[in-house]
Amino acid sequence: MANVSKKVSWSGRDVDDDEAAPLLRRTARPGAPAGEATPLLNGAGPAAVRASPHSAFFRIGQMSNVELDDELLDPDTDPLHPFPREIPHNEKLLSLKYESLDYDNSENQLFLEEERRINHTAFRTVEIKRWVICAMIGILTGLVACFIDIVVEKLAGLKYRVVKDNIDKFTARGGLSFSLLLWASLNVAFVLLGSVIVAFIEPVAAGSGIPQIKCFLNGVKIPHVVRLKTLVIKVSGVILSVVGGLAVGKEGPMIHSGSVIAAGVSQGRSTSLKRDFKIFEYFRRDTEKRDFVSAGAAAGVSAAFGAPVGGVLFSLEEGASFWNQFLTWRIFFASMISTFTLNFVLSIYHGNVWDLSSPGLINFGRFDTETMVYTIHEIPIFIAMGVTDLGNTPYSESPWDVSPPPSGRLLPGQPAPLPKSWTRSSFLVPGGILGAVFNALNYWLTMFRIRYIHRPCLQVIEAMLVAAVTATVAFVLIYSSRDCQPLQGSSVSYPLQLFCADGEYNSMAAAFFNTPEKSVVSLFHDPPGSYNPMTLGLFTLVYFFLACWTYGLTVSAGVFIPSLLIGAAWGRLFGISLSYLTGAAVWADPGKYALMGAAAQLGGIVRMTLSLTVIMMEATSNVTYGFPIMLVLMTAKIVGDVFIEGLYDMHIQLQSVPFLHWEAPVTSHSLTAREVMSTPVTCLRRREKVGIIVDVLSSTASNHNGFPVVEDADGTQPARLQGLILRCQLIVLLKHKVFIERSCMGLLRRRLRLKDFRDAYPRFPPIQSIHVSQDERECTMDLSEFMNPSPYTVPQEASLPRVFKLFRALGLRHLVVVDNCNQVVGLVTRKDLARYRLGKGGLEELSLAQT
Numbered sequence: 001m002a003n004v005s006k007k008v009s010w011s012g013r014d015v016d017d018d019e020a021a022p023l024l025r026r027t028a029r030p031g032a033p034a035g036e037a038t039p040l041l042n043g044a045g046p047a048a049v050r051a052s053p054h055s056a057f058f059r060i061g062q063m064s065n066v067e068l069d070d071e072l073l074d075p076d077t078d079p080l081h082p083f084p085r086e087i088p089h090n091e092k093l094l095s096l097k098y099e100s101l102d103y104d105n106s107e108n109q110l111f112l113e114e115e116r117r118i119n120h121t122a123f124r125t126v127e128i129k130r131w132v133i134c135a136m137i138g139i140l141t142g143l144v145a146c147f148i149d150i151v152v153e154k155l156a157g158l159k160y161r162v163v164k165d166n167i168d169k170f171t172a173r174g175g176l177s178f179s180l181l182l183w184a185s186l187n188v189a190f191v192l193l194g195s196v197i198v199a200f201i202e203p204v205a206a207g208s209g210i211p212q213i214k215c216f217l218n219g220v221k222i223p224h225v226v227r228l229k230t231l232v233i234k235v236s237g238v239i240l241s242v243v244g245g246l247a248v249g250k251e252g253p254m255i256h257s258g259s260v261i262a263a264g265v266s267q268g269r270s271t272s273l274k275r276d277f278k279i280f281e282y283f284r285r286d287t288e289k290r291d292f293v294s295a296g297a298a299a300g301v302s303a304a305f306g307a308p309v310g311g312v313l314f315s316l317e318e319g320a321s322f323w324n325q326f327l328t329w330r331i332f333f334a335s336m337i338s339t340f341t342l343n344f345v346l347s348i349y350h351g352n353v354w355d356l357s358s359p360g361l362i363n364f365g366r367f368d369t370e371t372m373v374y375t376i377h378e379i380p381i382f383i384a385m386g387v388t389d390l391g392n393t394p395y396s397e398s399p400w401d402v403s404p405p406p407s408g409r410l411l412p413g414q415p416a417p418l419p420k421s422w423t424r425s426s427f428l429v430p431g432g433i434l435g436a437v438f439n440a441l442n443y444w445l446t447m448f449r450i451r452y453i454h455r456p457c458l459q460v461i462e463a464m465l466v467a468a469v470t471a472t473v474a475f476v477l478i479y480s481s482r483d484c485q486p487l488q489g490s491s492v493s494y495p496l497q498l499f500c501a502d503g504e505y506n507s508m509a510a511a512f513f514n515t516p517e518k519s520v521v522s523l524f525h526d527p528p529g530s531y532n533p534m535t536l537g538l539f540t541l542v543y544f545f546l547a548c549w550t551y552g553l554t555v556s557a558g559v560f561i562p563s564l565l566i567g568a569a570w571g572r573l574f575g576i577s578l579s580y581l582t583g584a585a586v587w588a589d590p591g592k593y594a595l596m597g598a599a600a601q602l603g604g605i606v607r608m609t610l611s612l613t614v615i616m617m618e619a620t621s622n623v624t625y626g627f628p629i630m631l632v633l634m635t636a637k638i639v640g641d642v643f644i645e646g647l648y649d650m651h652i653q654l655q656s657v658p659f660l661h662w663e664a665p666v667t668s669h670s671l672t673a674r675e676v677m678s679t680p681v682t683c684l685r686r687r688e689k690v691g692i693i694v695d696v697l698s699s700t701a702s703n704h705n706g707f708p709v710v711e712d713a714d715g716t717q718p719a720r721l722q723g724l725i726l727r728c729q730l731i732v733l734l735k736h737k738v739f740i741e742r743s744c745m746g747l748l749r750r751r752l753r754l755k756d757f758r759d760a761y762p763r764f765p766p767i768q769s770i771h772v773s774q775d776e777r778e779c780t781m782d783l784s785e786f787m788n789p790s791p792y793t794v795p796q797e798a799s800l801p802r803v804f805k806l807f808r809a810l811g812l813r814h815l816v817v818v819d820n821c822n823q824v825v826g827l828v829t830r831k832d833l834a835r836y837r838l839g840k841g842g843l844e845e846l847s848l849a850q851t
Helices: 109-117 120-171 176-200 210-218 228-243 250-267 284-306 308-319 325-349 377-385 431-452 456-480 507-512 516-523 535-549 560-581 589-604 610-620 625-643 647-654 690-698 727-735 740-744 756-760 798-808 830-834
Strands: 093-095 388-393 426-428 485-488 504-507 687-689 706-710 721-726 778-782 794-796 815-818 824-828 836-839 842-845 845-851
Touching: 109 610, 109 756, 120 176, 120 250, 120 284, 120 325, 176 228, 176 377, 210 250, 210 284, 210 308, 210 647, 228 250, 250 284, 284 308, 284 325, 308 325, 308 610, 308 625, 377 560, 377 589, 377 625, 377 842, 431 456, 431 535, 431 589, 431 625, 431 647, 456 535, 485 507, 485 842, 507 516, 507 535, 516 560, 516 589, 535 560, 560 589, 560 625, 589 625, 589 824, 610 625, 687 690, 690 727, 690 778, 706 727, 706 778, 706 824, 721 727, 721 815, 740 778, 794 798, 798 815, 798 830, 830 836
Parallel strands: 093 845, 794 815
Antiparallel strands: 388 426, 485 504, 687 778, 706 721, 815 824, 836 842
């Protein structure tokens, strides 16, 4: 395998290559032979971890699955984990840099006192605030979607008009190479700007953001994923990417944008702008933020496709790790507000104030005409489309050797003729496999990028190259095409005549010379005969590889629309073939099969079923299509899952994220908590010296985030578990110097409240920024009031599936393992569970690495 000096990550944080130190430590397992060695990432040598038989109460264990908040790291003072010069990327690694979110409330005395003070009126006020926040999320998400749509329409329209005028000018005079140069230059310029702001300012804004949001809702902290700066770069980047002519869509990033808006609005302040509006302070915790981010993701889907119910189901199917009835209703409310806001603003923009006909960024149009109605005998055909799509390799001297019918040119509504060799050269390629091929190609391409294209300047160059190649390939295909269609009655936005006769336009140009959203709608609704089969075949082939190459670039872009466009192209090709074979039967409408092909292609790539079915139903405004769309998506998912996982799950795995799926591996019942837990554990006493706490928090050998609190033992009784306290809580206590001696002397200004912890959330100060004098180190801190006295525990004999279910369902960050005497024997964290997965050879264990 090739080696690289840095690994591309969502956080975009790199470390200098010339630093060298061990990267990988494996957790010492009870019963493991002493001196058991685990090779480093670069194979430089062993790193043995030995567990002492007895641990002091405040023993600092060498744990591999550290839990340290990103906000606790000070880049100016904290030593960064050094990287060796070369790191081979291995998909069987689990990164230690991703930390967990605290989705379980710490029910300490401060929390319980606050909850007891909330009467019925205060409770109703909190509920009203939740609804107000959801309404604000929907309104702001809809406004952001309007902004993206209007700016893209203006800039893309300007670009296409300039290029079209230039092509029309040089078609007659000669010198179309200048038109190609102009088109490529404009694309490269837009993409250059879009990739620079992503690569150098906020790398986490790259892509659609859906894998990152899935991880966030799963309980994984992705650095900067819900920052205001990320939203600004995301919106700007997706506009520039779409206008730059890349094979991307603007709908996917709306999910990420809605999530960022939700995370910001729900906190009532902006840590980036350092502005606190002193509102919504009750919701400043991970548990509440998670619920609002779920609403933001649903509002993003609703604004993108005009599908509020599909948005709710998307959050349920793809993201949320916790769900209840009240949350469902609030998320649906946010989704409805989002699509209504978008609809209302766009109707005003288009000059039709009372015509609410733009519910989403993309509108598939109505599929309720007579030719769009499907019959019972078409259901097996739809299922076959989920399994198979029609490809063709006609044997002829020229790929454009397709003769018109003897009567002359095609008339609107007349099916396009097929090549004479069509019947003997057609073949079937599994449609689920087509999605699997897309994912497999993108997998190897992403691996190549991780190994070689890991520096921002190289990422920008690659994006510019893709933009130039996309424009060049499109121009060559348009130039070579002789597929001319009558201009009268067509809905082409920017028709190119080129070498066609007067009153005609180039059909290949209609597919390429437009935004992907409009091309999808054209394939759905253009009358039969608008596209030559060879045009659709070549377009499908070329756009498939362009979309595969484009996804994963350092630009803000989504894969929804490119997938729909690819599927619509081969679906329409399938419909044309069916129309030819059935003698132009009324029911064999190419637009109908374009819709099914679009659903099959998108389902085969992202493997969504329930939510995508409803999204397609709502986008087409035809509930009768629900059943065939469901069959197509189920078939595509089943076939695709045989070969490779979905695109989003694949990219999560490539980033080595400790993602917890719904269930533990099916063959993991033989493992117990004793075998998967991390040990030894750093424990603190109920009354602990300040100096010991400072040393524990400052130690670079053990960056724990949770510390079990044990009772003060007198040496004759074992130290039993009393509670659990978090690193962030200890830092706030040290910052406010909540020491027993100061309290006795009356030096504390006031008793610490829960508000003090919420004010510090989520960017808690680093331990290095807190000054503790030598005298203060001898003071004592009472943790009784601030620790969680009832942490979740499991016996060490509990099976891995049972531990996994408890950890996953409750959204835990720490699970304490105790023995029969309630003594702490280990600690289970996310990485202890995520590293076990079912591979081709059975249950396998991933290595942990600080990548």
